[in-house]
Amino acid sequence: MQEKILKTLEFNKIKELLLEHASSSLGQAKIRELVPSSSYDEVLEIQAETDEASHVLRLKGHAPLTGIYDIRPHIKRAQIGGILNAMELVQTASTIYAARTMKRFIEGLLENAVEIPILEEKAEQITILTPLEHKIKNAIDENGEVLDGASETLRQIRQKLRSNESRIREKLESLIRSRNAAKMLSDAIITIRNDRYVIPVKQEYRSNYGGIVHDQSASGQTLFIEPQSVVELNNQLRELHMKEQQEIERILSELSAEVADSGDELATMVEIMGEFDFIFAKARFGKTIKATKPIINNQGIIQLNKARHPLLPIDEAVANDITLGKDYTSIVITGPNTGGKTITLKTIGICTLMAQAGLQIPALDGSEVSVFKEVFADIGDEQSIEQSLSTFSSHMVNIVDILKHVDHESLVLFDELGAGTDPQEGAALAISILDEVYGRGAKVVATTHYPELKAYGYNREGVINASVEFNVETLSPTYRLLIGVPGRSNAFEISKRLGLSEHVIQHAKSYIGADTNQVENMIASLEKSKREAEREHQEALDYLKDAEKLHKDLQKQMIEFYEQRDKMFEKAELKAAKVIEEAKEEAEEIIRSLRKMRLNNQAVIKEHELIEARKRLADAVPTLEKKSVKKSVNKKHQFVPGDEVKVISFNQKGHLLEKVNDEEWQVQMGIMKMKVKESDMEFIQSQQKVETKPLATVKGKDYHVGLELDLRGERYENALLKVEKYIDDALLAGYPRVSIIHGKGTGALRQGVQEYLKHHRSVKRIRLGDAGEGGSGITVVEFK
CATH class of the missing domain: 3.40.50.300 (P-loop containing nucleotide triphosphate hydrolases)
Structure with a gap:
């Protein structure tokens, strides 16, 4: 593609927006190099990788791509024997950690059966270098300071340093607290000049302290003197600092050598992490502009x-x-x-x-x-x-x-x-x-x-x-x-709207040929017809969508209703059986007592009476049977369209519309049409004419309350108003349970919706959706 064309079509501005979504300089570098490809196979590949990243963002909302640095210059310098400084090693450890986190993130998605073959292949190329990462982090903190625990030698040197500094301060503090200190010192403080501890002495009292003068004030009235009593201690401190620096350089050199040993793996890691950053930047940009995969x-x-x-x-x-x-x-x-x-x-x-x-x-x-x-x-x-x-x-x-x-x-x-x-x-x-x-x-x-x-x-x-x-x-x-x-041309219409006189417009039209007028009239008619056709087409699509949703929701409601009814029957039977069982046990206890009394000649009760009483109790226990569909025998009646029948499995009346095959009929039950077998129907009566309303007569969303309310993309205030109205509609419709889709996002909308539902008088319980229902992006509401 020519650079001029990319500029003309503002592709460079797209890249500038894309740069905002990169997490590292590696991703930004790839974005700056981005140009359209003219290879069909390559376009398929790069579109697929963007789609995989978009899929991951839809599932997880993010990808762990922080803490990535371009450490390729560090690797090269380490490989030629250079010593990396502390911050360069910190960046190396951070990049290793980011790569390890990203690889585990991809593996976690694969364990959940998410199909991302391109991202999986890239993650497999990352070599885990956890030992090197830990060595660096154990030796250097995140601010680039070498820790005492980096080596035993460094620990001992720093202990001596702290001890030596403490002795120097003690001696100097005794001097600045002495009786004459207020008169001879410019200020009662300890300071440092040329890496040595000194005190500020007035010019005229310099001989009282001896030692070495390291600096003086701008006016020359104050001298910064290292008293003779701490000269040796300062010398020891300087020597310890030199040993400390030598030990730090040894530690950095050792770590740099390990970076060099793993140079190839680190270079591959940096390249792959740059590609991950680039791919997810494309996906995040697509999400921002509400884009789709073409x-x-x-x-x-x-x-x-x-x-x-x-x-x-x-x-x-x-x-x-x-x-x-x-x-x-x-x-x-x-x-x-x-x-x-x-x-x-x-x-x-x-x-x-x-x-x-x-x-x-x-x-x-x-x-x-x-x-x-x-x-x-x-x-x-x-x-x-x-x-x-x-x-x-x-x-x-x-x-x-x-x-x-x-x-x-x-x-x-x-x-x-x-x-x-x-x-x-x-x-x-x-x-x-x-x-x-x-x-x-x-x-x-x-x-x-x-x-x-x-x-x-x-x-x-x-x-x-x-x-x-x-x-x-x-x-x-x-x-x-x-x-x-x-x-x-709209010149005449615009002129008329702006107030140009009618006779002037008509005079102008007289200069236009008849053919031109006919063409303009034809175009105006085409425009009108196209607008009407588009409007009617959109209305038809809306009606069809509403009708399909209504049909689906009604079927779902009927299934739930019959399942709930069967569960209630079974629950009632179990409860009754339990009560009777308890009564039976109590009766058995009474019978045992009576028999015992008879044996003790305290009462005369015949054995057959006891057996008969026990039989009556046993007969009172209900038999729990699963409900089965009764098959009716319709041999005496030949079904014809228009017959009123009872659908046994649904316990609902309906009318026959047409025969589908030898065994099934199309049955209208309310506003639902279903295929029902003849064996599942009972004849009620014949009917001359059956009026059915097709699903296409559904007028719109106001005529039906769905089982779900989708709030994604709504503003916070509008969303709460929709929830309030929807809950009222769902209660009027008699729904036992509904779902509110609010998405995951920042969680503000979810929190607001749940806070409202918790205080609603008709809400029995709320919960987040299960994994198959939408997880934390959906709230399930149960009514009292």
Whole structure:
């Protein structure tokens, strides 16, 4: 890809945003080197690795990539015999720890059956160097200070140092606390000059202390003197400091040698961790712009579903459906200036470049992007003052260069093709250039304001017209792309809205030919028809979605209802059996007492009476049997559509709609349609006419309360208002249990929702979802 094209389509700005998501200089370096690939196999590979990282982020929310440093210069210096300083060794240990943590993180995902083959392969290349990490951390703290425990020799030297310093301070403190100290010292403090302990003595009393003068104040009135009594101790201290430094250098040299021994493994580790950082930066960036993984092809097909420009704010960017390369290979976009034509071009171009660079694109799932060998773009006013070129000349220089290289594996984007010169000649050139590029098999998207190119889309096979919608009422563009509808002039409508007299407008229209008026009217009709078709299509999709959800929820509710009913019956039977069993045991105890009394001649009770009483008690115990579906015999009745029947397994009435096969019928039970076997039905009565309401008559979401409420993406205040209304609706619907999806995120939304539910009078219990239900991203609510 040419650097100029990347700049024109603002790919460099995408990289700047991507840099914000890298955790280390290693990842940032790879991002700066990022360019789109023209290899189909490579694009598949890099898209797959980004998708795996996105999958990990969806499951875990993060990846442990902190504490990574570019230690490659340290490794090289250690390998040629250099001694690393303490901070360089700390960075090495930190990188080893980060690599070890990342490898365990990937292994943990694999243990949970998460399929991430690319990340797994990279993690396997990391060699665990825990002993080296521990040696460094045991010798040096995180601030780069060599610890006493780094060696026994260093420990002993530092003990002597502390002891020696203590003796020096004791001697000096006795001097500054003496009777004459206040008179002879400038200040009663101990300080250090030239790494030796000294005291500040007034100039006139220097002879009272003897020793060595190491410094004086700016005025010369104060001398910093090392008293004779501590000279020897300071000499010993200096010697100990030298020994300490020698021991530290020995320790650092030893650790550096171990780094050199593991140099190859460390170099591989750094490379892999840089790749991990780069891959997860791509995934985090994709999450930020709400991007999805595109389907990649090499047939020149582009299918963008609700695509947005990634550099525009998500809540402001207009999403458009863009198709190219299937039924047509060229799109000619016409319409007024500032209507969004250039943004549409740039959206196509940047989405293509992002996909070929392994980035996910800001479009809905199912979007498809082709891998092009080259992407060419002539966009914007690139007038060159240095070359004294006009706007037209500047564009033509670009176009000439494009025509030298374009082929069937190219995507070409022209903005305002033929502009900047005589309209007739400009339109003719534009048509000729489009024919040339089309003839070479390239995929082309061009914008223009020449009306002659509206007819071009109708006269050429493989070419289609498009336009950007303009709202005459608000005098502003909507930025919606209308494929199949050419742009029309809105000059008369805009002038009328701005207050131009009607007779002036009519007079202007008289200068327009009849053919032009017919074309403009046809375009206006096409625009209206397309808007209505899109609206009706969206309504139909909404109705279908609501109906499917309602059907699914009702089936789930019925299953839960019958399961709960059976459990209650079984529970009641067990409870009754327990009561009777207790009564039986008590009766047996009484019978034993009676028999004992009879044996003692205290009462006369016949044995057969005792046996009969025990039999009556045994008969009172219920027999616990699993409920089984009764099979009805329907030999005497031939079922016909419209019959009212009872579905035995559901204990519900319904009407027969049609026979599915020899054994099954389609049965309408309320608003549900189900396939039921004849053996599971009982005939009730025949009915002349059965009115059924198809699921498509469901009007919308207000007519049904789902078993789940999804709050993801909602603002905190709006989310709580939705929860309050949803709980009321669910209670009215009689649901025993519902689920609220709030996602994991920072946990603020989950905490707010659960706090509200805890204080709701109708909530019996709340809990986080199980692993199969959504984990901590969902709260299950049970009602009283």
